[in-house]
Amino acid sequence: MSISEKLKKMNIVLPPPPAPVAAYVPAVTAGDLVFVSGMLPLRDGKLIYQGKLGREVTIEQGVECARVAVLNALAVLQQQIGNLDRIKQVVRLGGFIASDEGFNGQPQVLNGASLLMVEIFEEKGKHARAAVGAAELPLNAPVEIEMIVQIS
Amino acid sequence: MSISEKLKKMNIVLPPPPAPVAAYVPAVTAGDLVFVSGMLPLRDGKLIYQGKLGREVTIEQGVECARVAVLNALAVLQQQIGNLDRIKQVVRLGGFIASDEGFNGQPQVLNGASLLMVEIFEEKGKHARAAVGAAELPLNAPVEIEMIVQIS
Amino acid sequence: MSISEKLKKMNIVLPPPPAPVAAYVPAVTAGDLVFVSGMLPLRDGKLIYQGKLGREVTIEQGVECARVAVLNALAVLQQQIGNLDRIKQVVRLGGFIASDEGFNGQPQVLNGASLLMVEIFEEKGKHARAAVGAAELPLNAPVEIEMIVQIS
Numbered sequence: 001m002s003i004s005e006k007l008k009k010m011n012i013v014l015p016p017p018p019a020p021v022a023a024y025v026p027a028v029t030a031g032d033l034v035f036v037s038g039m040l041p042l043r044d045g046k047l048i049y050q051g052k053l054g055r056e057v058t059i060e061q062g063v064e065c066a067r068v069a070v071l072n073a074l075a076v077l078q079q080q081i082g083n084l085d086r087i088k089q090v091v092r093l094g095g096f097i098a099s100d101e102g103f104n105g106q107p108q109v110l111n112g113a114s115l116l117m118v119e120i121f122e123e124k125g126k127h128a129r130a131a132v133g134a135a136e137l138p139l140n141a142p143v144e145i146e147m148i149v150q151i152s
Numbered sequence: 153m154s155i156s157e158k159l160k161k162m163n164i165v166l167p168p169p170p171a172p173v174a175a176y177v178p179a180v181t182a183g184d185l186v187f188v189s190g191m192l193p194l195r196d197g198k199l200i201y202q203g204k205l206g207r208e209v210t211i212e213q214g215v216e217c218a219r220v221a222v223l224n225a226l227a228v229l230q231q232q233i234g235n236l237d238r239i240k241q242v243v244r245l246g247g248f249i250a251s252d253e254g255f256n257g258q259p260q261v262l263n264g265a266s267l268l269m270v271e272i273f274e275e276k277g278k279h280a281r282a283a284v285g286a287a288e289l290p291l292n293a294p295v296e297i298e299m300i301v302q303i304s
Numbered sequence: 305m306s307i308s309e310k311l312k313k314m315n316i317v318l319p320p321p322p323a324p325v326a327a328y329v330p331a332v333t334a335g336d337l338v339f340v341s342g343m344l345p346l347r348d349g350k351l352i353y354q355g356k357l358g359r360e361v362t363i364e365q366g367v368e369c370a371r372v373a374v375l376n377a378l379a380v381l382q383q384q385i386g387n388l389d390r391i392k393q394v395v396r397l398g399g400f401i402a403s404d405e406g407f408n409g410q411p412q413v414l415n416g417a418s419l420l421m422v423e424i425f426e427e428k429g430k431h432a433r434a435a436v437g438a439a440e441l442p443l444n445a446p447v448e449i450e451m452i453v454q455i456s
Contacts, residue, residue, distance in 0.1 A: 022259035022260065022262065022266065022283070023263045023266040023270060024245070024279055024281045025280060026280070028241060028242075028243050028244065028279055030184075030185060030241060030243045030300075030302040031183070031184065031302070031335070032334075032335065033334060035244045035280040035300070037280040038282030038283060038284070089332060090332075091332050091334045091339055092332065092339045096282070096284050098285075098439075099439045100440075101439075101440070102440070104441070104443055105442075106440070107442045107443075111327045114326060114327040115327045118327060126332070127328055127329065128330070128331055128332045128339040128340060128341040128450075129328040129341050129342065130341060130398065130448065131342060131448075132284075132342070132400050132436075132441065133402075133440030133442075134284050134287075135250075135251045135285045135286055135287040135438075135439040136251040136256055136258070136285030137256070137258070137284065137285055138256060138257075138258045138259045138283055138285075139256055140256045144282065144283075146282045148339070150335070174411035174414065174415045175415045175418040175419045175422060176397070176418050176432065177430045177432060178432070180394075180395050180396065180430070180431055180432045182337060182395045182454040183335075183336065183337075187395055187452070188432060189432040189434060190433065190434030190436070246434065248434070248436050284436075286437050286438070286439075287402075287405075287437045287438055288403040288405070288406070288407055288410070288437030289408070289410070289436065289437055290409075290411045290437075291411075292408045296435075296436065298432075298434045
């Protein structure tokens, strides 16, 4: 099954790739690696939640943020490489979670991204990752996710 | 126009590459990728500003910090690869901005770095990036920037 | 001297590779680069210290955390590539240090990792790195370290 069929089966419609919020590009290809910029949980140009985990944002909302950020990353990748079937391996996910004092559930939040990637790409979706609690994130986003994938 | 001519035209003189502040090296080459260590806004061995954005450091000062950190990265790259014309593509910029509670202008600050890279390297300077608010940075620096470039 | 002989001489016994704390894998190989997930200072499944530098955790304890995280990364690498002698170059270390307000000794803490890598791998162990102060880390860990190595 192709990735586009898989997404359809999962009832996932990729959004239009979000425009960068500043002076950079959404993705760069170097050899067979594609580096995707830090993606925020933007939907139709607006953050779906704002604030920090452990304060304004619940874990469930954080998980949804991670999923939306990943869909934005996939939209960017589709634009960058033309076809998501070219992804040979998801290599690394970097997840920054805006964290209030004492919040240590970064892994659970980032699982929203990781589980979705594995559901879509199966073996090819299993990635290395780092989950880190940020003091603040752009636009007061709760989650920011960057990605490296290997293409064929 | 070569990069050194471009820098001259922009009245930019690269500093001597800063010595690492600890037990590591300024850059490592792996294949055609060069990984530059996190650079601080050091000039003549001293931080040009100290503290956090949203408190001691204004956005304008943060932008200047980002520019100075990038010039240090370019000085390191020149030392590492001999000639900045070998840069085929700037791949990724990682920008950490020391952020006080409620400061969410990380993208504007990091634009100091991104715009400078694009001004110098034009199309080759357009990079992926992640902008993240750090709780604290080494030496109380307001900004730390790391970089991956692809060389030919 | 092989790396295993070197480790024996240094009285270092690698631990069993820690299981990921969530939905990802400990390492991914892409071409000749191996990306190791963010490693915590876990020993026998428990953090050796908890809390932040500048508050519950001293610099000496932070250095020990960095060393333990690196040993976990090496255990993961051994499992991933079979033999640590295949490491041609340690490319990049990313070190996140959970930092209380006003703690700026991230480089000293991360040196626990960097010096150990250079002691074990000598020239091949000299890496680029970024040291960043995190607001919070998973499980209330004081230190998280991720790594990229080049293999032959």
